Amino acid sequence: MRRAVVATTGISALVITLLALKPHQLPTLAGAGSPRTPAAGSAPRPSGGSTSGPATGTGTYTGDPVDTQYGTVQVAATLVGGKLTAVKVLQAPDANGRDQQIAGYALPRLTQEAIGAQSAHIDAVSGASYTSQGYTRSLQSALDRAHA
Template sequence: MRRITLWALSTVTVLLLLLSYHTSTSSRTSLGAESSEVAQGAPDDVGGSSSGGSSSGGSSSGGSSSTATGDVTQTRWGPVQVEITVADGEVTAVDVLQQPDGNGRDQQINAYAIPVLKQETLSAQSADVDMVSGATVTSDGYVQSLQSALDKAGL
């Protein structure tokens, strides 16, 4: 009798936990919660990516600085495109023109990952940046578009 009661209570508990689980697309949370989810290795967009798409790149001059726009990289979750600003042979700014944003989870991941990738780029001054854990596909697309922009800028 004790085993049956214990089994029934365990089953009810598991069902309640499953029914109370909120999916990542249900709502947006604060950035603090997003970064802890990504840092804990939340499941990400696992899959391949391929370069392609159109290029709106090139560079424009404005004094001693210029910009170069990388090719659009199509990833599993959406396009990624990076634009860099170069002054005196150094990358001084990075802008992400396109990023996956099809659902709340994409927005959460990119709210954390994109600033990290930008900072890594400015520190490394190359496309040799560390991937962001939990944002593998976005990171891969970012690096491919960044390399394209660096090539166009002659760096």
Template sequence: MDTRWGPVQVKITVTNGKITAAEAVVYPTENGHDVEINSYAIPTLNQEAVSKQSANIDMVSGATVTSTGYLQSLQSALDQANL
């Protein structure tokens, strides 16, 4: 999903109808601020996606744009996987 700071793309791994892994494969890294925010936001979002088994996860404080793009991309991946 395109955000104002750049695209965010999430890849999920599904085994037996369950999300076993979620990974942001594309996210903003254009400047030091992006790198700093996403160094904690992306792992948190990945973990929450697997834990909650849905896109109904909390956004990461201070990373609203990345979180929004992540949630939209995650929902798209879930839809494609028919979950």
């Protein structure tokens, strides 16, 4: 009898946990949902050169620098025919060895996920939430420039 109660309780907890998970949104380059705003005190920088102009969505666009608790994060997004093909990290927190370690494992994962999702709407990397937030905000501003 005790085993049945423990098993039922465990299964119930698992079902409740699974139902509580937030489903992912469909990725879009234009950015679904609410717009992201740059961090206070960060000034917009001019976008990088565009080879064919924003109408075609081809070129490299520099995102806003986003100040985080551990340093500034800034990226540049490269689009070809409206498709995100590369993300280059221009600035990342690097004040100490721990910041460099976190950036070293988080930024490649964020870049891979952004290119796969074709969007800035990506999951944060565990242990690098501030860097992840700065990355996605800077990337979204670059994508906004590409579609302006």
